Amino acid sequence: MTANYSEDSIKTLEWQEHIRRRPGMYIGKLGDGSAPDDGIYVLFKEVFDNSIDEHMMGYGKVIDVTQTEKSITIRDYGRGVPLGKLVDVASKMNTGAKYDSKAFKKSVGLNGVGIKAVNALSSFFKIQAFRDGQAKCVEFSAGIITEEKVLDTTNQKNGTFVEFIPDESVFGVYAYQSEFLETMLRNYTYLNTGLTIVFNGQKFFSANGLVDLLNENISEEVAYPIIHIKGEDIEVAITHGSRYGEEYYSFVNGQNTSHGGTHLAAFREVLVKTIREFYKKDFDASDVRSSIVAAVSIKVEEPVFESQTKTKLGSKDMGPGAASIRNYIGDFLKVALDNFLHRNPDTADALLRRILDSEKERKAISGIQKLARERAKKANLHNRKLRDCRVHFGDKHDLAEASTLFITEGDSASGSITKSRDVNTQGVFSLKGKPLNTYGLTKKVVYENEEFNLLQAALNIEVDMEDLRYSKVVIATDADVDGMHIRLLLITFFLQFFPDLLRQGHLYILQTPLFRVRNKKKTLYCYNSDEREKAIKELGPNPEITRFKGLGEISPDEFSHFIGKDIRLDPVRITKDDVIQDLLTFYMGKNTPERQEFIIDNLRIEEDLLEEMENDADGANAVGVEEEVEHAVEA
Template identity: 30%
Template sequence: MSNYSAASIRVLKDLEPVKERPGMYTRTTCPTHIVQEVIDNAADEALAGFARKISVRLAADGWIEVTDNGRGIPVEIHPEEGRPAVELVFCKLHAGGKFNKTESGNAYRFSGGLHGVGVSVTNALSTRLEVEIKRGGGVHRIAFAGGTPVEPLQRIGDIGPRTTGTAVRILPDARYFDSPRVNLAQLTHLLRSKAVLMPGLLVELEIDGEEKKSWCYQNGMADYLAEMMPGQPVAPIFVGEKFVTTDNGFAIGEGATWALAWFEEGGGKPESYVNLIPTLDGGTHEAGLKSGVFEAVKAFAEHHAILPAKVKLAQEDVCSKMTFLLSAKVLDPQFQGQTKEKLTSRDAYKLVSQMVRDPFELWLNSHAEHGRKIAELAVKAAQNRLKSTQKVEKKKSSGIATLPGKLTDCESDDIGRNEVFLVEGDSAGGSAKQGRDKETQAVLPLRGKVLNTWEVERDQLFRNNEVHDISVAIGVDPHALEQIDSVDLSGLRYGRIIIMSDADVDGSHIQVLLFTLFLRHFPALIERGHIYVAQPPLFRVDHEAKGHTRKHYCLDEAEKEQILHKLAEEGVNPNRITVSRFKGLGEMNPDQLWETTLCPDTRRLVPFQASREEIAAMHAGFTLLMGKGEAAGRRAWMEKDGGLVEADI
């Protein structure tokens, strides 16, 4: 047995974590993202109103230089660390000027920086990095190699007191990237977007041996959207913005700017940003924009009697032909991963939806001719959707099978949109019925634990009421793995079958029993991706902020600790923080359940999908774990490998 002692525990210091696991901090295909971190810092200076020009130069020898005329990174000695502030910014993870966003006077309130990680990653993954700062009447210089200072900060010259700025020169370390070269298309798009989102900002790109490119948009989004449009829109571009001005549950200054256009054949790829950071995979701010737009068009269409009988608009009908630019300002954005490609903040959904709806509805009614064209385009899309939708005849009481009486069904016949929630308990079922979208969401409450069906013969399944109700509700008969190709799924009534149980041990047990049922007796649904698991939060963290309460929902203990740590870094008084643990879904009111578990734009769903081969491979494991005659095997497995399992006991 190898010696495992205190000496075996390795503590990674300074920038070592980045070098050990660069993929956790950046995209390792090429160095574009580590250059973007420097550009984003320059853009934050422009967003705060201090920089009017950003320049990027790519040299033939591999060096990349990013220059701005902002205030310059502070060079003074940090009072606690005893090192120059600029050295801390480039050498220490979680050091930066963007934590205390709750202070109204903080110029970085709406920056993209969250963790104080960005440019320190750039430094760690560069062979050499040099910084020149113009600030306080002097020119200062510091240099690093592999993330470590090799030339200490020194003043190398004098300059006028009003001349300020920062120049960062980077030589990426090719060892950490698949390709040592920056992706020019991505870099060009990024730089142009900064100019688009900040009208009047001059952005330049200079590549050795090529003509310099520069962008400066006086009309910002309208000019850029006009450039990227695939053709003539059915109505003029609608450009709008709205920001919070009074304390209404959101921070003053939060809000969004947007540009919208509709096309007969659909528009180009939409683009979205949060605090000037491009969110390539969208997120809750995009979902909020679509929700606000949908509600406005729906209200306009109803008010002007544009909707034909029996046609109900869906969000996809309104938004599928729309292209948009969206720039959201969010005080405390939460992203998926350090590369910030998807926004996950639930508050951003509600914020952007509220900001967009009223101005857009006002514009539609003020330009009724254009509004009618947009609404008619949506109606046409809805009619096409209804034509292509597989019609499902819901079986009545006179039919062979009667739908379970405890099933609260949805109104729509569109299987692609419909979903049924298998909910633990009548209490949670009641909240789910009140909080759901009645159009597309059905609820089937389950009483108690579902039967372990792993060794139940198919013809005996329906003796159990819960299993019978599930099968009849979803419209598919039980079948074996060998019958996947021949099973009839034409009666399937819901595109998503979602297991929704409490975030505790009993809830996990119910999930396993339902997994067992679907894996053994409905494998075709797993292979085709119809089964999902909802992830309701276990904790809620509230903190008071300027007269209103901001809430954070946390999936588990780790997320709760992460939120508490972040609030502590922001200087929030612990006495103003309240942590509550949900005892179960039934404890949530309908609004909370909608926001965290039911709403497609803000919930977390995990697909339970596997290939036929993977399903077959799972059978051995499930036989060991769920088989009635496998007690001895389970005990042996627990003694041997039980320590590898994460369990909340």
């Protein structure tokens, strides 16, 4: 046995080889560019953060970004990387100025890892430094130097230029979504007032910081003008909207901590405490935070994040010898928010009315809420509609991020998924049929309707999103008229009562193949007509072609191919351009004549509709809320 374990078994990998073999350790998931946290955007952020750090230290007021089909260039006008260290900065692990707290006190980057990961995972990587009339350029491929040259003189302004092309041999086929890059860059301007970012010729600039961020992203009417308060290392903007849920934008040292962390938890806690003390009333925390829209940005020395991609803060203090984050935020809000409310009595009155409205609604449904909870608790012990999985989102487990709940229509579809699923990470919730149209109803219906109550309990989102049990909530319906209608009704339900599920990127639509094309040697599954035609050409004359009309027609053995490693999911997103209330009012409200006129004007004949539904199953990068509504109404 020991003969199999010898000196030859011990391998030492070069730095770039280790990154290329284990990219997830450095950038999280790979992805194809259809989700904002896919690896190609992490690569961009790692380079761009270096330019932001220069700006935060007072060097450079403009950053130029250009994105083409596959490449991205970033040019800042900071100090420029020291020429003698240019190769080391791009290719030597644990090398970087961020270890020197005098040079970078409150930086974003990964302490000498980030840009090396970008280099290793790019088929082409170029870095140029301009310093005091001199310049140096180094080019790499997969982390290996291909060219290096020094210019003794240059008329270029000081700064750094980086260009990279993510390696398709690592990422597979990918495509940038300019929308994701634009959102990321806008956030950087909100957090760095005075910074101009030029993206493909379009200028982004913010004069009012987090106030601009909220104004840009809020589509509904707000209860009062935005409260904006700032301290030395903290900035906060707060208002209340008209929808259910809580919406937060949180940042640490300019990094968008999309999964929150200790700073956001502290903010949510001390906000309630401060408001209770101001009004001298012991409000329920849920009444204070219901419908809140807020942004909080803090700066921390040597922040500790819970993952390499820095989406959740783990630090509990502000830095060496500093106060705890909770105490710092608490002391700041206690003074700044209290002063603001005293100086702005109209805002204070409007905030109080919003809290009292939430309290009134909560008390109105408290009786049925108690009964519904007891009913759900009993049902969960032997709920035939929920086939749960073993690992859940939030568990301290390597598979927690993969936890998924499929919401299916009827026992036929759920049976196929249940038999072919991964019992560790994939659960199934089966609907009885078409759910209720919840538009215009109050949250009371969540408790009165047994199916909605059981779904809420399965997800564990009654109070807030903190205890969500699944990373991905996937609507799995047939690609027909009824399936689209059910899909729309579920999206309406989540938009009405749990919009945070969409805001935080947890809701998806499952794509399943429309066709199976096979001969005696090979079987190909096709998601649209183009794929079907290619499959026919590949397999030769007279292959057997089957069109799947529903999920129940796909056998469990086949279904395992579509919900495994090659699963195709379309995220359902809310964008700043989606005026949710207007959309739901038109498509789901009681304005039947207007909707009839719309349907007549957009009517499709059966053949066109069938083709459109097939094309709709194509690998679209994401399903926008408005697109989803339109598809269902056209159907």
